[in-house]
Amino acid sequence: MAPPKTGKKAATQKKEKLFHPQSRKAEQLIRVQHRKTKLADQAKARLDKQKIQADIFSFFYHALPAEGVLSLESLHTIVRDVWIKRFDEDLEEERKSRRKGRPKSTREQKLEELQSQEAELYRTGMEVLDLTDP
Structure with a gap:
């Protein structure tokens, strides 16, 4: 087997871009991720609350006497x-x-x-x- 080529082609492949932890770009990425997480949690809480309310009302609808x-x-x-x-x-x-x-x-x-x-x-x-x- 031939050894992997090391040269210009391997060096020009894209590397993952790293940001300094205190850089502006890193702070932006942190804020975006925090907002997405916050919105997802709020949406889940809203759905849970609606589900509980629907369960309560359907229960009482069926529990009512004639x-x-x-x-x-x-x-x-x-x-x-x-x-x-x-x-x-x-x-x-x-x-x-x-x-x-x-x-x-x-x-x-x-x-x-x-x-x-x-x-x-x-x-x-x-x-x-x-x-x-x-």
Whole structure:
């Protein structure tokens, strides 16, 4: 086999351009990347919030009785005993499938986090449609 050629052709190939860490160009690139990350995080948060709101409204739409009116106590009971605890079966299944001494699965962590967020939302006051007015 012939050794690789070293000469003019190898020297003229483009090299990756390096910037000094405190240069203006490096600062510009850092700002651009920071902005892209920030906008992506905001978009993800917006989508998550919309998804949770849609879930809440669809849940209450299907939980309404035929007459379409709920008392405040029954509304609290539905939220506390049905809405917040809807993932209990999945959590128990995940806990049973985990071997002793193993860390929690990602799905189990996400379900626990979602359940705690919803419980906190209920505790601090969640916004629902007025279902007490006929």
